[in-house]
Structures are given as C-alpha cells and as structure tokens.
Amino acid sequence: MKPKEHLILFCAIFIYAVISGLTPLSASNLPILSKDHIMILQQVLFAFGWSSTIDVWSINNESVLLNNRALVIPPATPISEDAGPPQLNPSQFYINNIAFGFMWSKFEGERYRPSTSMLVGEKVNVNGRGMVKVPDEATSGDAGPHQLNIAITYLNKH
Amino acid sequence: MRGDGWILAWLDRYEHDLGAIVWWGHTRRQSGAPPQYATTPSRAIEIVFTVAGITFPGYDKIYLYDYSEPNATRLLIFGHSIEEAGEKTVDYYYTIPANSTMTPKKLLIRAGGYSNPSQGSYPPPSFKLWVDGMLVYSVSDSLWGWSTYQIDAYQKGVQHSVRQYVKGGEYYSYYRYHTGYHNVAFILWAE
Numbered sequence: 001m002k003p004k005e006h007l008i009l010f011c012a013i014f015i016y017a018v019i020s021g022l023t024p025l026s027a028s029n030l031p032i033l034s035k036d037h038i039m040i041l042q043q044v045l046f047a048f049g050w051s052s053t054i055d056v057w058s059i060n061n062e063s064v065l066l067n068n069r070a071l072v073i074p075p076a077t078p079i080s081e082d083a084g085p086p087q088l089n090p091s092q093f094y095i096n097n098i099a100f101g102f103m104w105s106k107f108e109g110e111r112y113r114p115s116t117s118m119l120v121g122e123k124v125n126v127n128g129r130g131m132v133k134v135p136d137e138a139t140s141g142d143a144g145p146h147q148l149n150i151a152i153t154y155l156n157k158h
Numbered sequence: 159m160r161g162d163g164w165i166l167a168w169l170d171r172y173e174h175d176l177g178a179i180v181w182w183g184h185t186r187r188q189s190g191a192p193p194q195y196a197t198t199p200s201r202a203i204e205i206v207f208t209v210a211g212i213t214f215p216g217y218d219k220i221y222l223y224d225y226s227e228p229n230a231t232r233l234l235i236f237g238h239s240i241e242e243a244g245e246k247t248v249d250y251y252y253t254i255p256a257n258s259t260m261t262p263k264k265l266l267i268r269a270g271g272y273s274n275p276s277q278g279s280y281p282p283p284s285f286k287l288w289v290d291g292m293l294v295y296s297v298s299d300s301l302w303g304w305s306t307y308q309i310d311a312y313q314k315g316v317q318h319s320v321r322q323y324v325k326g327g328e329y330y331s332y333y334r335y336h337t338g339y340h341n342v343a344f345i346l347w348a349e
Contacts, residue, residue: 038260039234039346043250047236055232055260066232 037063103127227263227347237343238322244335245325252344256315264347265312267294270304273326274336280328285340288321300327312346320344 040058041047047059051066058064103112105126112124207214238248254260273283282298289311297305311318326338 037255038232038258038348040253040255041236041251042253043248044236044252045238045248045250047234049234049236050232052231057234059236066234 038066104129229349230263230347232260232346232348234346234348235343237341238320239339239341240322240324241337241339242324243326243337244333245323247321247323250320250322251317252320253317254312254314258314260348262312262314262346262348265309266345267307267309268304268343268345269295269307269341271297271302271324271338271340273300273324273338274329275300276327276336277329281325283327283336283338284323284325285338286321286323287342288319290318 036056037058038051038055042060044060047057047064049057049066051068054068055066056063057066101112103126105128107126108128110126112126204214236252238250240246240248254262267287267289269285269287271283271285276282283300285295285297285302287294289309294307294309295305320342322340322342324338324340326335328335
C-alpha cells in the first residue's frame with residue numbers, strides 16, 4: 001500500500017471513529033445482545049430480579065444472571081399450625097434506637113425498653129403514678145396565688 | 159415494606175418480651191450501584207436474626223415468597239431515580255424479546271417524589287411519567303409520597319419506552335428551583 005493510500009485509509013478510520021464517538025446511540029440502534037435474554041433493559045439506573053430458574057437478562061448492554069435462589073413457588077396449601085402459647089405480658093409499646101424515653105400508664109406491670117442499641121436494653125416499668133383516671137365531675141377550687149415572675153422556659157436536671 | 163425502607167417486627171413464641179421493631183432505611187453507606195449496598199430483604203432479615211441471637215444462614219439461603227402472584231416464578235424490578243435542582247428528563251427502555259421464555263403477568267409502577275413547594279404564584283413542582291408516549295401520571299404535590307400504578311405495557315417483541323420527568327419547586331425568581339426527587343420502580347411479575 002502506498003503512503004498516500006495509507007493516509008487516506010487512516011483519515012477514513014479517524015473520521016469514522018470521531019463520528020461514532022460523537023453520535024449518541026438512540027435506544028432503537030442499541031444492540032440487542034442475545035436472543036437468550038428474557039428481558040432487555042436499556043439506560044436504566046437500577047435493576048435487580050429473581051427467577052426460579054436459570055435466567056439471564058440484559059441490563060444496559062450487560063448480561064446479568066438473575067438471582068435464582070430467592071424466588072420459590074409457595075406451598076399449595078396455606079400453612080396452619082399451632083402458634084404456641086399466647087403472650088403473657090406483651091409490652092404496650094416498643095421503641096428502639098432512641099436516646100431517651102418516658103412513659104406513663106395507669107396499668108401496673110407494663111414495661112417498655114428504651115435503648116440506643118438493638119442488641120441490649122433494659123426493660124423499664126412505666127410510671128404508674130403519672131396517669132390517672134380523670135374525675136367524673138370537674139373539680140373547682142382556688143388555684144392559689146398567681147405567678148409573679150413567669151419564665152418562658154423551665155429546665156430541670158439539665 | 160415502605161418505599162424508603164423496611165419495617166420488620168417479630169414475635170418469639172416462647173419469649174414474653176417481643177423483639178425490637180427494626181427499621182432499615184435505603185440510605186447507602188457505601189459507593190456502588192444497587193442492589194449491592196442498598197437495602198435488601200435479606201439484609202433486613204439478617205438484622206432480625208442477629209438481634210434474636212440466631213445464626214444468619216447467609217444471603218443465598220433467604221427465599222422470597224410473593225403471594226400477590228402465587229404462580230409467578232420471576233420478579234423483575236428496574237427503574238430510575240432523578241435528583242435535580244431544576245428540570246430533568248431521563249429516557250429508558252425495556253424489551254421482552256418475542257422468543258423470550260418469560261410470560262409477563264402483571265406490571266406495577268411504584269413511584270414517588272418530593273420537592274419543597276414553590277413560593278407565591280410560581281408554578282408548583284412537577285413529576286410526570288410516560289410509557290410508550292402515554293402519560294401515566296402528572297403530579298404537582300410537593301409532598302407527594304408514593305403511589306402505585308398498574309399498566310399492561312408488557313407486550314413481547316416490542317421495545318417499550320419510558321420518559322421520567324421532574325421539576326423542583328420555584329422560589330424567589332423564575333429559573334431558581336428547589337431540588338426535586340422523582341423515583342420510579344417498575345415491578346414485573348412473570349411466569
């Protein structure tokens with residue numbers, strides 16, 4: 001091949017490479033990779049899936065094996081068995097991963113578990129004195145002298 | 159299961175005190191594409207096992223039952239998330255080849271969005287989705303939350319197109335936007 005032909009061939013390849021690099025691929029001219037893909041996704045941000053058999057799908061031009069362990073056919077009949085003894089002392093409320101907690105209840109024996117950890121946490125009895133039944137009739141009496149120096153904020157044990 | 163994470167509660171039949179309620183968000187603490195580091199049911203179950211003091215058998219031992227489509231043998235999830243201070247549109251495509259061994263049964267779109275509201279009389283935030291050129295929804299609530307839509311655009315041998323759009327709320331002057339978030343997941347049940 002003569003040097004001039006070399007140059008022409010080089011220019012042709014260079015121009016083709018530049019055009020190919022600058023021309024965005026539309027979805028219609030993106031390659032469909034394989035007929036064996038059960039589904040083809042193009043330009044998605046995320047994709048994941050399960051299959052009960054060995055299946056491959058195409059995600060943004062990459063063949064990906066579906067998770068074939070995570071999807072099974074459920075039993076033909078509903079599962080119905082003894083659920084065991086009833087709960088004797090279920091808590092009324094469960095809180096977890098908090099910094100602090102206070103609770104009141106008029107029922108004795110109720111407990112809750114304030115904890116900053118999911119692994120440890122001591123059960124605490126609710127304050128049984130802080131919540132009482134309201135009187136059947138409204139109470140009316142002298143509330144004492146009025147406040148002389150009311151603060152807008154009160155801090156206690158801060 | 160919520161759009162922003164998992165909530166699991168469990169009961170030990172022989173224990174008088176219930177286990178904790180676990181919420182596990184979708185916050186990714188490591189780089190990488192989902193689903194490696196995003197929330198997965200297996201990961202949430204692993205947390206429950208750990209708290210309950212049970213040896214976790216491994217992610218590959220966790221199986222998924224889906225009673226909404228009891229005959230489905232495949233569950234495929236894909237989509238896009240947009241976070242943009244302004245307007246943004248993304249296009250993506252899905253195709254079930256004509257000779258695919260898969261038979262689609264049901265296709266749901268789980269979509270949500272959020273943006274601070276616009277000020278005054280400026281146009282509200284906007285979240286739109288088209289499938290095959292047909293408008294599926296157009297939402298302008300700043301606190302939209304999550305909605306579910308069922309469509310039947312799963313014909314085999316056809317390339318289906320999706321256009322996802324977001325525009326955040328406007329403030330102070332035109333062309334200044336709050337960040338808008340628009341997240342869409344397609345959930346396909348198939349045999």
